[in-house]
Amino acid sequence: MGIKVGIDLGTTFSAVARISPTTGRAEIIKNQYGDATTPSVVYIGEDDSILYGKDAKQMQECGSENAVAFFKRNMGNKNFSFSINGKTYNSTDFSAILLRNLKEDAEKQTGEKIDGAVITVPAYFTNVERAATMEAGKRAGINVIAIINEPTAAAFAYGLNETKSDQTILIYDLGGGTFDVTIAKITPDTINVIGSDGDHQLGGKDWDDCIAQYISEEFEKRTGISFADDAEMINSILVKSETLKKQLSNISKVKFPVNYGGNKEVIELDEETYEQISSYLMGTTTSVIDRLFESVHLSWNDIDGVILVGGSTRMKMVQNYVKKMCGKEPLHGVNVDEAVALGAAIKANLPERPIAFLNGAKSQEPLLTIAGAKKVIDVTAHSMGMISQNKEGNKYINSIIIPKNHTIPASENKTYKLSTRQKSNEMEIYIVQGEYPRPLDNTISGLYVVKNIEKMGSSSEIEVTYTYTSNGIIEVTAKQKENQKILKIEKHDVPDDISWTDLDPKDYMKSKVTTSEVEVILCIDLSGSMYFDNRQPIIKATQAMLDFVSQMDSSQVKIGLLAFADKHKMISVPTANYKALKEAISNVQSICVGGCNEDQPFTEGYNYFRNSDADIKYLIVLTDGIWDNQNQAINEAHKCHKNGIDVIALGFGTADEAFLKEIASSDDFASLTNLNELSTSFTKIAQEIGGDKLQTWN
Ligand code: AMP
Numbered sequence: 254m255g256i257k258v259g260i261d262l263g264t265t266f267s268a269v270a271r272i273s274p275t276t277g278r279a280e281i282i283k284n285q286y287g288d289a290t291t292p293s294v295v296y297i298g299e300d301d302s303i304l305y306g307k308d309a310k311q312m313q314e315c316g317s318e319n320a321v322a323f324f325k326r327n328m329g330n331k332n333f334s335f336s337i338n339g340k341t342y343n344s345t346d347f348s349a350i351l352l353r354n355l356k357e358d359a360e361k362q363t364g365e366k367i368d369g370a371v372i373t374v375p376a377y378f379t380n381v382e383r384a385a386t387m388e389a390g391k392r393a394g395i396n397v398i399a400i401i402n403e404p405t406a407a408a409f410a411y412g413l414n415e416t417k418s419d420q421t422i423l424i425y426d427l428g429g430g431t432f433d434v435t436i437a438k439i440t441p442d443t444i445n446v447i448g449s450d451g452d453h454q455l456g457g458k459d460w461d462d463c464i465a466q467y468i469s470e471e472f473e474k475r476t477g478i479s480f481a482d483d484a485e486m487i488n489s490i491l492v493k494s495e496t497l498k499k500q501l502s503n504i505s506k507v508k509f510p511v512n513y514g515g516n517k518e519v520i521e522l523d524e525e526t527y528e529q530i531s532s533y534l535m536g537t538t539t540s541v542i543d544r545l546f547e548s549v550h551l552s553w554n555d556i557d558g559v560i561l562v563g564g565s566t567r568m569k570m571v572q573n574y575v576k577k578m579c580g581k582e583p584l585h586g587v588n589v590d591e592a593v594a595l596g597a598a599i600k601a602n603l604p605e606r607p608i609a610f611l612n613g614a615k616s617q618e619p620l621l622t623i624a625g626a627k628k629v630i631d632v633t634a635h636s637m638g639m640i641s642q643n644k645e646g647n648k649y650i651n652s653i654i655i656p657k658n659h660t661i662p663a664s665e666n667k668t669y670k671l672s673t674r675q676k677s678n679e680m681e682i683y684i685v686q687g688e689y690p691r692p693l694d695n696t697i698s699g700l701y702v703v704k705n706i707e708k709m710g711s712s713s714e715i716e717v718t719y720t721y722t723s724n725g726i727i728e729v730t731a732k733q734k735e736n737q738k739i740l741k742i743e744k745h746d747v748p749d750d751i752s753w754t755d756l757d758p759k760d761y762m763k764s765k766v767t768t769s770e771v772e773v774i775l776c777i778d779l780s781g782s783m784y785f786d787n788r789q790p791i792i793k794a795t796q797a798m799l800d801f802v803s804q805m806d807s808s809q810v811k812i813g814l815l816a817f818a819d820k821h822k823m824i825s826v827p828t829a830n831y832k833a834l835k836e837a838i839s840n841v842q843s844i845c846v847g848g849c850n851e852d853q854p855f856t857e858g859y860n861y862f863r864n865s866d867a868d869i870k871y872l873i874v875l876t877d878g879i880w881d882n883q884n885q886a887i888n889e890a891h892k893c894h895k896n897g898i899d900v901i902a903l904g905f906g907t908a909d910e911a912f913l914k915e916i917a918s919s920d921d922f923a924s925l926t927n928l929n930e931l932s933t934s935f936t937k938i939a940q941e942i943g944g945d946k947l948q949t950w951n
Contacts, residue, residue: 255366259597265429270598329385348389377451404435406596428563776854819847855889877906
């Protein structure tokens with residue numbers, strides 16, 4: 254049997270750790286050069302030979318274009334690719350190459366086979382980035398036991414110090430390319446993560462860039478010469494800047510000779526100037542920390558200690574900031590470069606069953622005693638939602654299903670109302686990671702298409718469940734509430750252009766519905782009461798119907814006219830010839846179908862639609878009173894509903910609201926109004942028919 258390791262797949266450096274078979278403590282597996290960390294750099298030679306780590310970094314320092322670093326910053330980014338020798342690589346490919354070599358080297362150094370690994374990711378990594386990391390591990394031939402958050406891993410490593418009492422700890426993780434901050438309560442046997450936040454476009458590299466920028470500006474100021482267009486020079490200055498930055502962690506002033514274009518200059522950088530030119534970067538870390546405090550309702554006063562993780566926390570400005578804010582020195586005993594890998598190794602070796610905790614907790618069944626082993630309660634770094642319309646139906650929003658800082662694993666659901674007046678029986682679930690109401694202000698990290706929704710009326714209730722696994726991967730399921738059917742779900746690529754989320758849903762849906770054929774029959778009650786009050790009811794009803802037709806689009810919707818009272822008469826079957834239809838509506842008063850309400854429009858409507866190929870079928874019934882055979886009408890209306898014909902019922906005068914609700918396909922489709930509001934009610938119907946809706950159900 255082989256061993257299980259922890260791998261810190263860092264932006265700039267990576268490290269591998271195991272549990273020592275003799276001490277039970279996590280320890281770093283040094284690489285072939287005897288180093289605890291390996292640069293996260295990959296080089297692919299012209300003959301496709303591969304170098305990694307220190308050797309690849311040397312190629313990078315020589316300015317080789319085939320050496321790639323910082324690929325972790327683009328993990329899962331489908332727009333990032335790098336072409337070498339005519340082959341295209343993405344971040345997952347480079348990570349897989351690095352991981353395979355780290356694994357093989359660790360196997361050589363230990364003489365053991367690696368059976369599985371826990372790989373760490375920044376807490377702020379999204380679903381997509383986590384999935385890409387797992388994929389890289391798999392492609393490297395590694396059995397990925399789990400993905401864990403770097404700060405959580407660091408807290409595990411801190412457990413090596415054997416906490417005696419509960420402490421609230423802030424984990425400040427500033428690496429080469431990412432910044433994460435996490436607050437956790439550490440008890441003798443648990444690590445309870447309270448919240449985390451971060452910026453994964455911020456790291457030590459930004460401080461390097463800042464120094465490089467300073468050097469090039471100073472050089473240009475003194476000599477008038479710019480090397481901004483000289484890629485090789487910039488690369489070499491960047492590499493040197495990192496060295497200067499590290500020196501500034503120990504000494505207060507550094508000097509850097511620049512020899513370019515026949516000019517020699519020695520540029521000095523002291524601690525104070527360094528802090529000044531990079532103060533905006535420290536400012537960003539401060540904002541992230543303040544944002545986290547605000548979201549978990551804590552402040553610096555609640556913090557018992559700070560764990561520093563990541564090479565960049567060696568910078569004096571970081572240590573001074575932490576001391577100033579916390580009022581204490583950062584906690585010691587954890588090597589900032591090694592903490593994450595050590596913690597991951599502990600996690601990798603935790604048995605699935607309850608373990609014997611070294612730090613106080615007792616177990617009846619001691620399996621393996623691992624120093625630092627604690628139960629972890631972790632939280633989501635982002636809110637997880639989906640795109641839906643707001644209640645008013647005038648905006649697309651991020652409808653949050655699992656809120657940020659929810660303990661994981663988590664499973665939450667929300668019910669959405671889907672109008673099924675569309676041709677397809679599908680629903681799109683765009684996964685949104687983030688808290689902002691506007692979908693595009695967040696990461697859209699996945700698209701799932703729910704299939705085979707059964708049309709059971711004008712709208713369906715779809716219960717969407719998000720399950721956030723302990724690896725931070727999202728799983729999506731959907732159920733149709735009417736029939737409790739679990740729906741089939743397909744994963745799709747998120748399209749490049751989702752700018753439609755900024756449009757008014759009505760406009761957008763109108764453009765989408767073009768492929769569906771919609772037919773509407775306006776059914777008007779022509780009983781005697783419509784002619785009371787100087788014919789006001791029939792005059793206003795005629796006008797409202799004419800207004801309705803004017804708002805529709807004849808290329809999408811065919812409209813017909815049916816009159817009913819004691820008998821019924823189909824005056825016009827659904828037609829795209831709105832001119833003729835309007836004429837028929839204007840002359841509706843001349844139609845004679847009797848004076849009472851013995852008949853109903855549903856049987857005729859059903860008979861017509863039974864032979865129609867339209868995808869979407871509506872009967873809009875306009876009535877002003879009580880019908881003679883309401884029960885029969887209800888039965889006939891229900892037959893329509895069952896056969897995919899939606900009934901919209903609009904009543905005024907003495908019409909009965911309970912009856913309207915019975916004949917309508919849903920309560921939303923029944924309304925009792927008055928003569929003066931008829932046109933407005935028809936406008937609302939026109940909007941309903943004009944587009945589909947996916948709305949949060951309240
Ligand atoms: P990590 O991603 O945790 O390996 O951190 C790597 C980053 O830490 C790189 O940007 C390094 O330049 C930076 N770093 C390493 N040592 C020091 C140091 N002594 N002072 C400042 N930054 C450092």
